[in-house]
Amino acid sequence: MSKTMRAVEIEGGVGPISALHITDVPKPVPKDSQALVKVKAFGLNRMDLLQREGHYPVPPQASKILGVEFSGVIEAFGCDAEEEYKVGDEVFGLAYGGAYAEYIVVSTHMLVHKPKELTWEQCAGIPETWITATQALYLIGLFTPGKSVLWHAGASSVSIAGIQLSIADSASAVYATARQDSKCEFCVSTLGATAAFNTTTQDWVAEVLEATGGKGVDIIIDFIGAGTFQGNLDAIAKDGIIVHLGAMGGTKLPAGVDIGGFVRKRIRYEGSSLRSRDEAYQGKLRDQLVEHALPRFVDGRFKVLVDRVMPWEEIQEAHRALEANETKGKVICTIG
Incomplete structure (x- = not known):
């Protein structure tokens, strides 16, 4: 041999x-x-x-x-x-x-x-994508039926898995973001997401808040980092959990970021890797x-x-x- x-x-x-x-x-x-x-x-x-x-x-x-x-x-x-x-x-x-x-x-x-x-x-x-999504949603995000979830980079492999897991286990609503209209359409028509928002042409935070009646979402899974940090704080619901898995949008926060939501909303923001x-x-x-x-x-x-x-x-x-x-x-x- x-x-x-x-x-x-x-x-x-x-x-x-x-x-x-x-x-x-x-x-x-x-x-x-x-x-x-x-x-x-x-x-x-x-x-x-x-x-x-x-x-x-x-x-x-x-x-x-x-x-x-x-x-x-x-x-x-x-x-x-x-x-x-x-x-x-x-x-x-x-x-x-x-x-x-x-x-x-x-x-x-x-x-x-x-x-x-x-x-x-x-x-x-x-293996990598579905296990990562499982870890983020259940172990860190503490998902239970009836909670709402937002998956950033909705057409990425991990979010494709995560959207399906969320829907199968009875999320109240499943949202996604992407930077192309075709990918947003894919998240809704192919994967079954409740709605998806284009982060280059839409105010995704405003869209999330409108869709949830001002409440925000219970869990956010984020791969972007600095580019969505403030938006995540604004779009998360009270007692919500933000799971940080990557930094495709950078690691250095811009001046003026308002972290008041951490206390006001009792937010948990946790990073992880597999x-x-x-x-x-x-x-x-x-x-x-x-x-x-x-x-x-x-x-x-x-x-x-x-x-x-x-x-x-x-x-x-x-x-x-x-x-x-x-x-x-x-x-x-x-x-x-």
Whole structure:
């Protein structure tokens, strides 16, 4: 058996899209509770763009190879794998890194059996986005039926998952924002959001307050950061929770930001990430995904929306598509 494999690397360790290339690297060896998986497909995430540029804090246990979600076939195990898996099993899963490659080693505690009803490409687009949405909505946002939710960047993969979760679990209303009319329409007509607002042409805060009779929304999931900070404080309801997951709009607040709402509305504003969490934390979220969402993928109630599938040899074009904010759903690369 070969001791090398092909993988996407970044020339110089960090760099622009043009630095991405496929080359031979050492093939990983599973140990302890790990499985060696031959990768069929992997999903792209915005963290990959940041990591490529050297702007993402990579966990110490992560491979230097990009990619955290994948689907494939188990080829070998370490010495302490979960008994429910065997060689030849078709799986998908979440890793700390290493998915842009022919093989990946990952804890069996972060694997899920691939349903026959879903394709390799669909399964590769589930783990990071749906687990992140689950964490944000339930663990941090403390969602319960009857609450209202606003998902920023509504056509992003995490919000696509989150909007579906919110609706399925009986939110009183589900709102979204986006920067294009077509994406706002997508959130309403395809995903079923109550309403979606264009942040470049509309006063989204005023629209939210009008839609909620001045109350505001109970939970806001935010990926923008500085650009929506004041608006979030204005649009959140009393005793509301704002979940901060990213800073696509910057991290430096402008002068004049009014934080009075924190006390006046008793707001909780909490930041979080998934990749920096330990395996036990991620494993509990995997279990919740399997119990709560997987049956709905199988029967079609939940949609895994894949915007485009590309051969991994076109990894540069795949990164360009994600960087240009052209997509409504996942960008997936296939191997072989």
